[in-house]
Amino acid sequence: MAYSELIKKSEKIRMYLRSFYVYGFRHRDDFTQKSARSYDNERRRVDSWLGEYMSFGQDRNGRRVFLSVNSRDITVNPLYNAFRAKSFTDRDITLHFHIMDILRDSEGMNLNDILNELSGRLVEFDSPDIPDESTVRRKLKEYEELGLVRSEKTGREKLYSLSKDEPDLASWDAAAAFFSESGVLGVLGSFIMDRIPGRFRQFRFKHHYILNALDSEILSRILPAISEKRLITVDSGKSRWTALPLKLYVGTQTGRQYVLLYNPANQKFSLRRTDLMDTVKVGDRIDCPEGLDERLEEFCSHIWGVNINNASKLDHIEMTIYAGEDEPFIPQRLKREKRCGTVTQIDATHWLFSADVYYAIEMLPWLRTFTGRITDLRCSDESVTERFWNDFQELDRIYGGDGDAVS
Amino acid sequence: MLFHEIYGSYYAAVAAILRDAVRGTLTEKKMYEHIREHAFGESQMVIPDGMKGEKWRLIHKDGITPIQKEPYRPLTLLEKRWMKAVLLDPRIRLFDPDVSGLQDVDPLFTPDMVIFYDRYQDGDDYSDPDYIRNFRTIVQALRDGRDISVTYQTKSNSERKVRVSPYYLEYSEKDDRFRLIAGGWKRRLTLNLAKIISCEVVEHTGEMMPLKKPETSSVTFELEDRRNALERVLLHFSHLEKETVQLEDDRYLVTLRYDRQDETEMLIRILSFGPMIKVTEPDSFVDQIRERIEKQKEFAFFR
Numbered sequence: 143m144a145y146s147e148l149i150k151k152s153e154k155i156r157m158y159l160r161s162f163y164v165y166g167f168r169h170r171d172d173f174t175q176k177s178a179r180s181y182d183n184e185r186r187r188v189d190s191w192l193g194e195y196m197s198f199g200q201d202r203n204g205r206r207v208f209l210s211v212n213s214r215d216i217t218v219n220p221l222y223n224a225f226r227a228k229s230f231t232d233r234d235i236t237l238h239f240h241i242m243d244i245l246r247d248s249e250g251m252n253l254n255d256i257l258n259e260l261s262g263r264l265v266e267f268d269s270p271d272i273p274d275e276s277t278v279r280r281k282l283k284e285y286e287e288l289g290l291v292r293s294e295k296t297g298r299e300k301l302y303s304l305s306k307d308e309p310d311l312a313s314w315d316a317a318a319a320f321f322s323e324s325g326v327l328g329v330l331g332s333f334i335m336d337r338i339p340g341r342f343r344q345f346r347f348k349h350h351y352i353l354n355a356l357d358s359e360i361l362s363r364i365l366p367a368i369s370e371k372r373l374i375t376v377d378s379g380k381s382r383w384t385a386l387p388l389k390l391y392v393g394t395q396t397g398r399q400y401v402l403l404y405n406p407a408n409q410k411f412s413l414r415r416t417d418l419m420d421t422v423k424v425g426d427r428i429d430c431p432e433g434l435d436e437r438l439e440e441f442c443s444h445i446w447g448v449n450i451n452n453a454s455k456l457d458h459i460e461m462t463i464y465a466g467e468d469e470p471f472i473p474q475r476l477k478r479e480k481r482c483g484t485v486t487q488i489d490a491t492h493w494l495f496s497a498d499v500y501y502a503i504e505m506l507p508w509l510r511t512f513t514g515r516i517t518d519l520r521c522s523d524e525s526v527t528e529r530f531w532n533d534f535q536e537l538d539r540i541y542g543g544d545g546d547a548v549s
Numbered sequence: 550m551l552f553h554e555i556y557g558s559y560y561a562a563v564a565a566i567l568r569d570a571v572r573g574t575l576t577e578k579k580m581y582e583h584i585r586e587h588a589f590g591e592s593q594m595v596i597p598d599g600m601k602g603e604k605w606r607l608i609h610k611d612g613i614t615p616i617q618k619e620p621y622r623p624l625t626l627l628e629k630r631w632m633k634a635v636l637l638d639p640r641i642r643l644f645d646p647d648v649s650g651l652q653d654v655d656p657l658f659t660p661d662m663v664i665f666y667d668r669y670q671d672g673d674d675y676s677d678p679d680y681i682r683n684f685r686t687i688v689q690a691l692r693d694g695r696d697i698s699v700t701y702q703t704k705s706n707s708e709r710k711v712r713v714s715p716y717y718l719e720y721s722e723k724d725d726r727f728r729l730i731a732g733g734w735k736r737r738l739t740l741n742l743a744k745i746i747s748c749e750v751v752e753h754t755g756e757m758m759p760l761k762k763p764e765t766s767s768v769t770f771e772l773e774d775r776r777n778a779l780e781r782v783l784l785h786f787s788h789l790e791k792e793t794v795q796l797e798d799d800r801y802l803v804t805l806r807y808d809r810q811d812e813t814e815m816l817i818r819i820l821s822f823g824p825m826i827k828v829t830e831p832d833s834f835v836d837q838i839r840e841r842i843e844k845q846k847e848f849a850f851f852r
Contacts, residue, residue, distance in 0.1 A: 147591045148559070152552045164783045167793040167801065190590040201794050212790040212806070214719070223558070227589070230554035235599070236606045238555065239567060243616045263615040267606045288555065289626025305623040307650035309632070316688055317644035321635045324720055326663050330631035333556045334624070344691040344716070346730070349723040350788050362551040362627065365658040390663045394723040397784035402664075445666065464848070478671040507821035514841035517848045534845065536824035541839050543846070 145183055147190040148229035153420055155224055156356045158184040159209070160417070162196075163221070163353055166208030191223040213350040217343045219323060221355040222332045233273060236264070237281045242290075242304070250294060250301030253279060316342040323347050326390065327365070329358045351397040357416040363424055364401055364416075365390065373425040378418050385412070386428060388438060391448065400448050404434065411441055413448045446481055446497070447504025457502035457526065461495045461509060462488065462518040472515065479508065492517065502526045506533070513537075555622065562587035562596055563607065564620040570608055571619050630657035639675045643684045665722070672725025673743045683745050687729060690715050690750050694757065699729075699748040701740055708746065713738055714757035732758040739810070764809040769830040770819065774799040778825035785818070802829075816841075 149155055158181075161168055173181040185207055189196050192209060199206040211220065237260075244259050245251060251259075257278055264270045282302055285291040293302050311318075314334065319342040322331025335341050367374050368387045375384045385403035391413060392399050400413040406428065444456055465472035473493045476485045483497025499505065503526050509519065513534070521527050538544070554560060565583035569575035584596050599605040608614045624632075634656040635641055636648060674680055690697045700710045713731035719739075720727050727742040737760055772782055779801060783793065790806045807815050816837055819826055828835050 147589050147595075148557075164780075164787050165793060166791070167795045186591075190592075193590050197792075199792060199794070203795070206794075208792070210790050210792065213788040214808070223589070225552060226556060226558040226561070228552050228554040228557050230557070230559070232599070232604050232606075234554060235560065235563065238560065238622075239563065239605075239607050239616060239620060242620065242622050243618055246618045246621065264606055266609070266615065267603050269603070271606075288550070288553070289629065290555070290623050308624045308629070309647040309649050309651060313645070313647040314632070317635065317641065317646045320640070320644070320720070321638070324640075324722060325635055325638065326658060327551075327631055327634075329551070330628055330657075331635070334628055334632070336556075336561055342688075342692070344688075344718060346717050346719040348719055348721040348728075351722075351784075353784070353787055359551045362657075365662065368662050369655075369658065390658075392663060392665050394665050394668045395785065396667065396781070397787050442664070448666070474671075478669040480670070481666060506823070510821045510823050511817040513820050514844035516845060533823040534842075538842050538846065540824055540827045541835070541842055543839075543842060 145186070146229060147187050148227050149187065150229050152224060152228075152359055155184060155187065156417075158188060159221060159224060159356060160353065162188060162207055163209040163211070166197075166199075166210070167206060169204045169206055171204070187227070191227060192220050195220055211352065213352050214346060214348050216347075216352075217319070217323075217345060218332060218335075219328065219352045219355050221352050222329045224356065225329050225358060233277070234281075237273065237278065240264075241278075241281065241285070245291065245302060245304045248303055250296070250303045252299050252301055253282070256282075256302065311338050314338065315340070316345075319343065320345050323350065326392070327358055327361055329355055349394060351393075353397055353417075354392070354399050357399055357419075360416050360419050360422050361390070361399075363422040367422075367424045370427060371430060372427050375423045375425055376414070376419050377421045378414070379420070384425065386430070389442075390416075393448075398448070402438075402442075404430075404438075406431075410454075411438070411450065413450055443482060444497075444499050446499040446508075447501060449504055450500045456498045456500060458498050458522040459483075459496065459502045459505060459526065460518070460520045461512070461516060463493050463495070463512050463515040464491055464517050465493055465515065466491060503529065506530055510534075551627065555625070558588040559592065559596060562592065563600065563605070564622075566596075566600060567607060567614060567616050568619045570612065570614040571616055575608075575612055626654070627657070629654045634658050642675050642681055643688075645685075665725075668722070669724050673727060679747070680742065683748050684718075684727070684742060686748050686750060687715055687718060687742075691717065693750070695750045695753055696757065697731075697748045698751050699731075699740065700746045702744045702746060711738070712751060713740075714760070716760045718742075730760070732760040734758070735761070737761040737763060765806050766809045766812065766831075767804055767806045768815060768819070768828060768834050769802065769804045770826045770828045771796070772801045772803055773825055773827075774801065775825060778822060782822055782826065785822075 170178065170181055195209050195211050197208050197210045240260055240263060244256055257275060261272045264272055282291055286293055289305055291302055292305050293300050315338050318331045318334045318338065322328040322335055324347060325331060364374060364387050373384055374387055375382065385405045387401050388404055389402040390399065391402055399416045401416060403412050403414060405412065467490055473485065476493060476495050480495060482499060483495060486494045488494050502521050502523055506529060509530060519527050519530060562584045565587055566575065566580050569579050580597060581593060584592050588596060600608050601610065603610060607616060629651055633651050633654045637656055637660055687697065696712055696714050698710065698712050700708055703709050711733055713733035715729055715731045717730050718727050719730055729740045729742060731738045772778060786805055792804050794802045796802055819828060828838060
């Protein structure tokens, strides 16, 4: 098939975009999952969509292609372009613009009238190729499902018109500019911004993980399933699983998104990464077991990280830190960064953080950020403190210390 | 369905071309301009053929179109449901969008369905009427390119009044805070919106005060891919401009560029990865890590 910068399905390109953006050290030969030609085509597409962000590097193993973006400098997520690259047939685009035009000022037209008007227009072209009735009916049905067209039965006749009643989009320019970047499924906001002339461009975003955009299609299926309490079946690599989605967990520091799930078979909660989901099928509605909401609330109040699959045991952890009397920003950090637990002042210069969490080992990265101030660390799971101090000794060694006992 | 051609760049470019064709103002030059503005790098090789070559049967070879009105498509249900979801977000109070036509639409999601699990807990108060008023004043000044007079609370809890030229509002997803980035008195100013007591647009008296570029720094570190560190580190820092080179099978060299104001934040973020990361440059950064290690060793219980 001839190369096109447009694509039929978005799944394949996710892997390449992710690799160019996150990793960026891979060479052509490293993309072994597909043929070299497939790599060349995908790289060419990404170059076509995001040319200004493409960078190239050379090292001893060859040429590297990567996407280098400081997300603080941009007003619009460039990865949204991947969702503007859906392929279509010649007939799709012909029907789209003619149907939208034919129905533009109509209060209601039946299929025959639409067909007649369409034929009258197309017959003037060198290759008229008039679409048949079923093709136009199918397109109208598709547009009804999308919400572009509505139909009304009058007697035995079905009358089609364009959907009406929508807000004044100009009043949405700043809101759409903001939420298209900082809101869930922001790509939809970017589609809306495409329709607003003179869009507002004076927002910037710090700590902005633009890669989450690539999960938009997955989320557009999962979020309604959460509202409607429907099971989802997910293909993820070679595995397939079914569960009830309950919440979307978004990391503002990790660049990852997860779905909190309930498995009716074993009655346990788990979290799964959305970027590892290939396809999502929405299934039947289920009746949630009694008390699920209360169980969920209790469970969520003890989650620190995301490795909670089938968790049942809580770990108790306590960390004491030193903060000088002229360093109020240190206890302030404890208070604003803790996701659960409590912070208590012990004396003028010492503060105690304590919590009961699932898998306290997940707290290690956060605990390490207080390196230089930790005066005591205790955990009911001793492997947590052991790992912390072993890592610290290693850190000391790699920076030239002896990594040995001090006390 | 989110991945659909009606949202696509080709449809946007074609709509712009047809708009000119309906007005009778379409030229070859304008067609290529619309393609450049709305579509992709290689679209110039495809769209003209579809349009002028009559493949898409929207424009005749003589440039006349059977399309009678300037192209328009209604919002899709998915777009409306997203807007309805946005209307439930506490931050929508900062804006004042029209809600007509959305009354009977179900939101695509509700705030309780989405948990930002590692977001800081002292974010801005979006229900504070003063905050909302200040935010809207700044947005209006940004639209009009006008200076503002800002009274804000300093770090030492005193009040200060300055005249600034606002350039943009920066939102941090981690902090859940807005900051005003502005030019003023040959300085680049960053003001937390929550610290602004009041602000007002001032009389236009000439050009805006220039915005100095932020001073940037870089840090280079070796990364050892243990405990899935490669993915965790690269994702964690993915929002920064960076370059990664593979040194050996499980060793990588990563260089990050960041705003110098954020140095302390970068330091603790790097420390959070423990011994998986070894900073190699610059020496001043290495010294700061050593200093924290030494301080930690001074506490008596390092075993």
